[in-house]
Amino acid sequence: MDVLATYQRVKGQFGDKVLEINEKAHDPFAVVEPSAIVEICRFLRDDPETAMNCLSSEIGVDYKDRIEVVYELYSYPKRFGVTLKVKLPRDNPVVATMETVWSSANWMEREIFDLIGVTFEGHSDLRRILMPEDWPGHPQRKDFVEPMEYHGISTVRESPIIRLEAKK
Amino acid sequence: MSLRTEEMTLNMGPQHPSTHGVLRFVIKADGEVMREAIPDVGYLHRSIEKIAEKVGYHGFMPYTDRVDYVCAMFTNQGWGMASERLGGIEVPKRGEYCRVISAEFNRIASHLLSVGTMGMDIGAMTPFTHAIREREMINDLIEELCGARLTFNYMRIGGVAWDLPPGWREKALAYLDHFDPILEEYNSLISYNKIYIERLANVGVISTAEAIDYNLVGPNLRGSGFKWDIRKDIPYSVYPEFDFDIPIGKGEFGTLGDAMDRYMVRIREMHESSKILRQALSQIPDGPVLAKVPRNFKPKAGECQIRVESARGDMGWYAVSDGSAYPWRVHVRTGSFAAMGIINKLSRGLMIADLVTLIASLDVIAPEIDR
Numbered sequence: 001m002d003v004l005a006t007y008q009r010v011k012g013q014f015g016d017k018v019l020e021i022n023e024k025a026h027d028p029f030a031v032v033e034p035s036a037i038v039e040i041c042r043f044l045r046d047d048p049e050t051a052m053n054c055l056s057s058e059i060g061v062d063y064k065d066r067i068e069v070v071y072e073l074y075s076y077p078k079r080f081g082v083t084l085k086v087k088l089p090r091d092n093p094v095v096a097t098m099e100t101v102w103s104s105a106n107w108m109e110r111e112i113f114d115l116i117g118v119t120f121e122g123h124s125d126l127r128r129i130l131m132p133e134d135w136p137g138h139p140q141r142k143d144f145v146e147p148m149e150y151h152g153i154s155t156v157r158e159s160p161i162i163r164l165e166a167k168k
Numbered sequence: 169m170s171l172r173t174e175e176m177t178l179n180m181g182p183q184h185p186s187t188h189g190v191l192r193f194v195i196k197a198d199g200e201v202m203r204e205a206i207p208d209v210g211y212l213h214r215s216i217e218k219i220a221e222k223v224g225y226h227g228f229m230p231y232t233d234r235v236d237y238v239c240a241m242f243t244n245q246g247w248g249m250a251s252e253r254l255g256g257i258e259v260p261k262r263g264e265y266c267r268v269i270s271a272e273f274n275r276i277a278s279h280l281l282s283v284g285t286m287g288m289d290i291g292a293m294t295p296f297t298h299a300i301r302e303r304e305m306i307n308d309l310i311e312e313l314c315g316a317r318l319t320f321n322y323m324r325i326g327g328v329a330w331d332l333p334p335g336w337r338e339k340a341l342a343y344l345d346h347f348d349p350i351l352e353e354y355n356s357l358i359s360y361n362k363i364y365i366e367r368l369a370n371v372g373v374i375s376t377a378e379a380i381d382y383n384l385v386g387p388n389l390r391g392s393g394f395k396w397d398i399r400k401d402i403p404y405s406v407y408p409e410f411d412f413d414i415p416i417g418k419g420e421f422g423t424l425g426d427a428m429d430r431y432m433v434r435i436r437e438m439h440e441s442s443k444i445l446r447q448a449l450s451q452i453p454d455g456p457v458l459a460k461v462p463r464n465f466k467p468k469a470g471e472c473q474i475r476v477e478s479a480r481g482d483m484g485w486y487a488v489s490d491g492s493a494y495p496w497r498v499h500v501r502t503g504s505f506a507a508m509g510i511i512n513k514l515s516r517g518l519m520i521a522d523l524v525t526l527i528a529s530l531d532v533i534a535p536e537i538d539r
Contacts, residue, residue, distance in 0.1 A: 025470060025471065026253060026254070026470055026471065026472035026473075027471070027472055027473050053380050053381070054380050054381075054383055055383060056383055056482070056484060056501065057473075057484050057486065057499070057501045059486050059497075059499045059501075061488060061496075061497045061499075062497075063496075070486070072473060072484070072486075076380060076394070076396065079401065083473070102381055102383070103381045103382050103509070103510075103513075104381065104382050104383035104506060104509060106509055107505065107506070107508065107509035108501075108505075111505075128210075129209060129210060130209065130210040130213040130538055130539075131210065131213065132210075139215055139218060140215075140217065140218060140497075
């Protein structure tokens with residue numbers, strides 16, 4: 001079984017829960033219904049034909065009109081990987097956690113929650129991971145504006161060259 | 169008589185010398201035995217992925233060095249390959265060879281630092297000086313190649329920045345002749361030392377299934393006895409042209425997948441890198457090292473995934489282009505990030521002193537976790 005056959009198999013199993021299959025991309029991907037993503041992933045993991053035993057990446061991308069979460073699955077026994085995507089509304093992105101299928105999702109979902117602002121329902125430890133707990137907003141969003149100061153510490157500084165010239 | 173015990177919360181880091189950069193752990197311990205070690209990362213977050221969206225494809229290359237400054241050649245190569253795949257650029261053969269040569273030297277340097285600090289972390293200072301002495305010579309070689317010792321910025325989109333300098337090949341081969349016996353010496357001095365084995369064997373045991381479930385990669389995955397190397401299994405660059413083995417953990421000193429297995433995998437990988445280097449240095453073809461890439465590089469809209477076997481394992485680059493001169497989104501999935509995710513689970517029931525062994529054996533590097 002190869003990548004495209006896997007997408008067809010998923011489509012055969014889940015029907016219209018698979019919204020789109022893009023075969024022309026550098027790495028072909030399938031867009032699926034957010035409500036079905038955990039079910040589909042569990043199917044791909046448990047099906048002996050695909051045996052996707054590893055979630056190698058989970059990535060959040062902000063496209064200004066929507067937020068996408070990209071799941072890169074990999075099957076070590078079958079030696080190939082597939083890419084699944086969900087499209088979420090930008091104002092309230094919520095999707096079920098993948099932690100129940102693969103443990104590696106725990107930290108990757110914390111990163112997406114922190115930097116993109118996607119809420120993962122059912123996640124065991126949904127805290128910020130890279131930014132401070134009280135940081136405003138989600139830095140990887142396209143409309144994020146860096147605050148001028150954080151707890152009285154300025155995040156900008158005057159150019160040292162300007163300072164040198166002022167001394168003259 | 170029975171003594172009452174109570175849980176104690178300890179802080180370790182972020183400036184603790186054995187945390188390999190700025191890592192912090194909140195340790196919940198009962199005496200010397202940990203109930204849990206909660207990693208707290210993010211002290212080194214510089215939002216490198218966001219910077220990529222502001223500086224463009226060529227401009228991002230020096231920043232990739234900072235993703236993992238211990239093996240910067242691989243981050244260079246990952247970004248180069250991602251951009252080349254988006255833009256449909258072919259790297260000249262000699263350029264690929266230069267990439268492999270510099271990257272494999274970098275792998276040896278990175279593993280030397282890893283095994284050296286391993287000794288230091290568990291209280292042996294001498295192995296560190298031995299390992300660093302050899303690493304210094306590699307740094308000298310690479311400095312001659314690209315002018316930098318740590319953050320190389322050697323590769324470009326479409327190849328490498330400079331060809332090998334005159335006489336460099338001979339120097340590199342002379343170094344390898346010197347290095348192979350040194351590794352034996354290092355083994356007999358440190359690796360097979362009884363105290364060393366006692367400290368490492370049976371500590372932080374990771375089963376193969378667990379390693380895959382937590383997405384461990386590289387030496388950490390191979391230490392658990394699973395034979396998987398991107399260079400062999402999803403080949404890229406010119407790696408298919410070389411003959412080399414993939415060392416895996418066998419549990420020869422304790423349990424399969426313990427700290428000693430991961431350590432020995434790194435030691436043996438240096439041998440294999442040396443083998444690749446000898447072949448690459450003797451087979452390197454003539455020709456250009458850099459493909460013609462427009463200065464205003466605008467790949468077609470699309471997205472791609474790249475996997476590179478860095479010193480810390482499978483490094484995944486995900487790049488989205490919107491057709492402009494700036495990438496829309498760049499994401500790096502690193503081995504250290506995945507390895508940190510498993511520490512909480514492994515730490516339960518471990519001695520506090522063994523936490524240090526565990527961190528060192530997973531070879532986590534703080535900038536790679538935080539990016």
